[in-house]
Amino acid sequence: MIRRSFLAAMAIAAALPIAAWADAPLKVVATTGMIADAVRQVGGDQVEVKGLMGPGVDPHAYRQTRSDIVAMTRADLVLWHGLYLEAQMEGFFQDLARKRTVIAVADGIDKSKLRAHDDYADKYDPHVWMTPELWRDVVIEVQAALTEVHPEAAEIFAANAQAHLADVDRLTAYAQDTLGTVPDNNKVLVTAHDAFGYFGESFGFEVLGIQGISTQSEAGLNRIGELVDVLVDRQITAVFVESSVSDRSMRALIEGAAAKGHEVKVGGELFSDAMGEDGTYEGTYVGMLDHNITVIAGALDGEVPGRGMDGKLSAGF
Structure with a gap:
């Protein structure tokens, strides 16, 4: 869920030079390719996205590399999945959240929509991208996160998100x-x-x-x-x-x-x-x-x- 207040984000924005917002895209690091794609779809040319886990990479076993750490500590926004998907990285994200804006975009999904984890009594199945109806919630959370950090582009993010969600809905119908x-x-x-x-x-x-x-x-x-x-x-x-x-x-x-x-x-x-x-x-x-x-x-x-x-x-x- 979004962990920083809107007022706090506004204060950060006000402290930065106007040129910084106008000229430089928001630097976003995303763990999985699915989240990185959602950021690109919603953020458009307002964002510069680095995905940590490429094709064929298993997020359940992934551990951050030195270059990952450098990228995340320099990012304006770090987005991870949550729901115990990146199990090996949770401690790192908790520490990083004290210094950067770090958001688990799937943690905000209504738990009544989730399947229980088969190995951990207090966890849920993290594979929510497998159905477009659940992924809609993640896209909306990505939009909220980008808007919180960069409110000046709120209308752009909203329009991009609406267009992408229309494609996600078409995918549901096709399926x-x-x-x-x-x-x-x-x-x-x-x-x-x-x-x-x-x-x-x-x-x-x-x-x-x-x-x-x-x-x-x-x-x-x-x-x-x-x-x-x-x-x-x-x-x-x-x-x-x-x-x-x-x-x-x-x-x-x-x-x-x-x-x-x-x-x-x-x-x-x-x-x-x-x-x-x-x-x-x-x-x-x-x-x-x-x-x-x-x-x-x-x-x-x-x-x-x-x-x-x-x-x-x-x-x-």
């Missing part, structure tokens, strides 16, 4: 239409870790992860054996690997099913905790979800357009 074409008996999503719980709840899929909500939980032989039995008994033919998680356990799952005479294919690679390559459509939030929705629906016998919602996906389906 409902496209995933709705998947036959009911195919609506089982088997992934490397339990990052797709909100996705499943929103779009009517049963989600089975080898690991728990955090990639730091171990995938034991018993869990793999249980899932092999599920694949065989229910004749599930497609599973999904993740760009930020090793596919070793998923390969063991496929091999285990094969040993029992049941063929399972990799339905595709999904973006779970990190987006696609920088500079690509899949390297944006909308592109990331468009990719996941289209890959899942296509692999599970749904009807999908050739290149996703707006024809921008890098690969055809």
Whole structure:
């Protein structure tokens, strides 16, 4: 949530030379690619954004580097996810908040909307970006944070946020239409870790992860054996690997099913905790979800357009 009062932000703004606001963009550091994209969408040319975690990086295990520390201590605003996603960095953020404006943008989501964490009684599933309806709340929090630190650009931030939220809403409609074409008996999503719980709840899929909500939980032989039995008994033919998680356990799952005479294919690679390559459509939030929705629906016998919602996906389906 926003931790500094509006008056405090105004006082900081008043203390700075007018030219500093007019000429220099706001320096923002964001932990995940999803947050960095939200800042770029809302901030536009008013911000200069540095994302700490690039494609393929697992935020559950990430620790700040020396260059990260330098960037954050020099930033006007530091945005992190919260909800125990960046578990290895929480202590650092608590210390940094005494000196800089540091905001956990997902912590402000109404807790009644969140899933309980499967490993910690007092925590919640942090993967809220997996459903556009929850991500809207994060975008709004990003807008509030930018406005608090740079109130002079409030109208710009509001207009940009409104435009971006319209795209997020279109994404919800696309997901409902496209995933709705998947036959009911195919609506089982088997992934490397339990990052797709909100996705499943929103779009009517049963989600089975080898690991728990955090990639730091171990995938034991018993869990793999249980899932092999599920694949065989229910004749599930497609599973999904993740760009930020090793596919070793998923390969063991496929091999285990094969040993029992049941063929399972990799339905595709999904973006779970990190987006696609920088500079690509899949390297944006909308592109990331468009990719996941289209890959899942296509692999599970749904009807999908050739290149996703707006024809921008890098690969055809």
